[in-house]
Amino acid sequence: MSLGRNLQFLRKMHDGMTQEELAEKMAVSRQTISKWELDTACPEMDKLIELCQIFSCTLDQLIREDMAASGEMYSHMRIEDVEQFRYFRYAVISADPEGDAIQHIKRWAAACGVEEPELIGWDFPHVSQEQINVYHMHGYAAAWILPPDFDLPGKRAEIIVQNRQRYAALTVKDPFKAPFSVIPNAYKTLMSYMQMNGLQLKYEKEVLTCFERVYSQNGIEYMDVYIAVK
Template sequence: MDFGKNLQYLRRLSKNLTQEDLAEKLNVSRQTVSEWETGEALPEMDKALELCKIFNCSLDNLFRDVMPVSDKMYSNLRLEKVKAFRYIMHTVLSSCPEDDALNRIFNYAKKFGIENPKVIGWDFPFLSQEQINVYHMHGYTAALILPDEIKIECQELPIYQQEEHNYAAIHIEHPFDSPFSTIPGAYRTLNDFMKVNGWEHEDKNIIPCFETVGETMDVYIACK
């Protein structure tokens, strides 16, 4: 049973709710909350149901699920208002598309004389089952954020505009130490963060989720 770890995790997602804050909401002592989290005791059913209401989860989530544990690789979990930006993008479909997509975008940055380019990327979701299962392909889109002073006139290179929007975001300090667990774990943490705080996903006319490119990484999911 992972109840104690799950409770600590949910407290962190709920605006870093302290043990004292949670105890006050439940009308119990801080020591009681501490005993729940260390596994020395379990809450009565009425308190368990109150916890589910506070954290917008089910009893199964609370007592049976193994929720991600945000360790030292993750920090700065937040709701961020991302300012409006212009961008160009390039999508590659292959068995290993990330490098090709990113190289094309960095070449564009060099061509346009953009120093220290800001590049983001996201998985391209619109593949057929044949492409995935038979040819083992997946898609990746890389995008170059255009500085305000950069003017591009090229009919073959569309420029996209995204308006200011709210995103749930998290920072990963060493994303490529264990990328196949660390990066998906960041997305799971953000989805839990949104659920706990009652925020819905938004994907109309904006990039629904993306990652920054670099030695460190910030992962973003759009919120309504």
């Protein structure tokens, strides 16, 4: 654990706050912040408490936990305006809901002449404890982002319009190396980013509260995670 590493991480999470900006808030010099982050000096208790107030964390988290460890898995934390799009979705509850939902959507797209559809997905929460505990089932919804002016020929399906919406977002590299820890922690990290920057979750029927988008670049798989904000 390292107070210095934690401070660097918290500045990054706090909308990329610079050492100069933090120094101004703390009424100290930039050199003092630099010393704290290099672990060559330690803030006095009143300054530690002030840091906790600025970054919305506990004293225990600041000085005992390695807050930066989880943050290194994620990059490009940002606020992004996602333009309006239309989508067709399919939700399923099964032992492999993500795979089942995605394959279903891909079959629909192929039947419409689209071999590489743009997909997003999110957890589907309407699952009973019996389905989870006894049958090891979970829920997932996959959606096909429809190209502009594209309709589902001959298909009776609900096409949903998502209006322009503001999202907090981050990027995860190699999300499926340890998906059951990396992906949930991505959401936790993003929620912390929102809290530190005074952003509130937007929960409305007409808005996708959260979703994931997977893609590849130069042979490496990435996932963008989005959470709607007011």
